[in-house]
Amino acid sequence: MTLPDFTLEATAQACGATRIAGVDEVGRGPLAGPVVAAAVVLDPARLPEGLNDSKKLTAKRREAICAAIWDMAEVGVGQASVDEIDRINILRASHLAMERAVAALPAPPDHLLIDGNMIPAGLTIPAEAVIKGDGRSVSIAAASIVAKIWRDRVMWDLAQQFPGYGWESNAGYPSKSHKEALRNLGVTPHHRRSFKPVHNILYQAKSVSD
Structure with missing residues (x-):
């Protein structure tokens, strides 16, 4: 198995960059949550040992590596709310x-390695898009782990407030049980109304009430 390495970071350093940040996001596909x-x-x-794409790690391993990242690196976390997702679309959010x-x-980086094929328009720092970056760059892999753990904890907290949707295990993704709960329990304030399965349920409910 090929693991992410420091090659992209070293290339940026060779061009004069000294503070290189890997950036990744989690949660484009769920029906609920930020x-x-x-x-x-x-x-x-x-470098924390075992850095890899978060999806290729067990939950226990992710937690351990995430703790090491917070201890050994500089970390920033950001999120966009369900309201923002519905208002500006999931890509822009x-x-x-x-x-x-x-x-x-804690301090501005001077170069960014962004997972994916697009660079967010609002970034003014020199950046490069890296397709499948969480499997190529250790910095992006680290970001993928932090984002995954952070979002899972957010969804676990929301699951305590809105039981029955299985968010503690499905993290808001459209599992069969989650979609069944949507139909049986209805739409919560944390569901993305612009996403088709949620939109359809709201539309059906409106049609019945009309």
């Missing part, structure tokens, strides 16, 4: 969360 992004500036002399994560770092 989209969360993280920005991480790693210390090349103190994801970019807004990334911009907020970068702004939340």
Whole structure:
């Protein structure tokens, strides 16, 4: 298995960058909850062991590595709310969360490695988009882990307030049980009304009431 490494960061350093942040987001696909992004500036002399795409790690391993990242690196987290997702669309909201994560770092970076194929328009720092970056760059992998853990905890908290949707396990993604709960329990304030399964239920409910 090929693991992410420091090659992209080293290339940026060779071009004069000294503070390189990896940026990634989590939560584009769920029907509920915010989209969360993280920005991480790693210390090349103190890289947490086991950095990898968050999706390729067990929950226990993610938690352990996440704790090491917070201890050994500089971290910023940003999110965009359900209202923002519905108002400006999920892509722009994801970019807004990334911009907020970068702004939340303790000090500004001078180069960004952004997971994906687009650079958020609101970023003024030199940046490069890295397709499948969480599997290529250790900084982006670290950001993917932090964002994943952060969002999972947000959804666990929301699950305590709105039981029955399974958010503590499905994190708001459209699992079969989540969609069934939507039909049986209805739409909560934390559901994304612009997403088709939620929109359809609201439309059907309105049609019945009319």
